[in-house]
Amino acid sequence: MNETSTFRDTQHANIPSGHAMPAPDQASILLAEALKPGAASSRTALAADALLALTQKGLEGDAAAYAQYQSILLDLHLPGEPRTEPTRRWLASQIYQVEDRFAPALPDFRVLPVDEFRAKVDAEIASRTRVRHPMSLHLFQGAPPLRDVRLFLRHHWNRSYNFYSLLAELAFRFEAIHDASVFYRNLYGEAGAETPERAHPTLLAQLMAYFDIPLRVDFAALDPLEKAYINNRIRCVRHTDVAWGLSLVYAVESVSCVNHLRIYELLQRMGVPEGPCEFHRLHGTQDEIDTEEMWELIAKFAHDESFQRTFMQSLTRHFDINRAYFDMLWRQMQGQHIH
Structure with a gap:
């Protein structure tokens, strides 16, 4: 089910989502912990939960959350410490799933030859x-x-x-x-x-x-x-x-x-x-x-x-x-x- 049909310029938007979520800097802190050598899988799970909540809030219109999640996602995308590559790719893939829910609705779509x-x-x-x-x-x-x-x-x-x-x-x-x-x-x-x-x-x-x-x-x-x-x-x-x-x-x-x-x-x-x-x-x-x-x-x-x-x-x-x-x-x- 699509939750929105358009991409929003969120620079001036401030639409509360109604969802409880960690403060934006907390998502970054949890991510840093998850990427440390020897970090337990529970750390990765906590970071994922925070990132997904941040992403949803950003896509619902919160400008600060939107900027923060895009910044974190870009950090996950860019080349970095090889040891953390699998974790960074997995976390990015989880963000993609939230973004999928906000894909354009296409109300006039019909399949064509x-x-x-x-x-x-x-x-x-x-x-x-x-x-x-x-x-x-x-x-x-x-x-x-x-x-x-x-x-x-x-x-x-x-x-x-x-x-x-x-x-x-x-x-x-x-x-x-x-x-x-x-x-x-x-x-x-x-x-x-x-x-x-x-x-x-x-x-x-x-x-x-x-x-x-x-x-x-x-x-x-x-x-x-x-x-x-x-x-x-x-x-x-x-x-x-x-x-x-x-x-x-x-x-x-x-x-x-x-x-x-x-x-x-x-x-x-x-x-x-x-x-x-x-x-x-x-x-x-x-x-x-x-x-x-x-x-x-x-x-x-x-x-x-x-x-x-x-x-x-x-x-x-x-x-x-x-x-x-x-x-x-x-x-x-x-x-x-x-x-």
């Missing part, structure tokens, strides 16, 4: 693409100052530098090698094929160097809505139901060409040399092949009503979170002009 399903998916993506967002119009159709471009590119690095890891996680979810190979071929390109120095993160890093943008991401300092965006990407590809991950990656890949082409054209107008632009020039031409291969895989599962519903729930949640995240970046960008 596969070809009609793709038409519906592509129409949804086209209607919610961020190219019409005010920030995108400002950047790609206006004359943005350098500081706005740097802000955009800094956050672009935050969400793009490790896209290859999302593909690797999703590939792991498929038993059949023919299914997994769709992502392995994509990964081969991400890694630079036979030329490692042309690996996509390396090419993107050249653009960051040109604009003097640090490559190290201060994850703790990110806005809760940006943490939510990053967390949702990781959650979807790690979810045991592959409909979540296939929807997320298809949504990203299907708009990749147009988004990267607009960035490339912006960089060209600014006089950026071809070398630092190569990442966006490349992605402005090649991702349509990856999209078609991915749809062939999606079509193998899309006859199932449950798959279609979850796929559309994932798509809706992705765009709701994406919109709130871009709204936040636009507010930051506009704030740069207030002195």
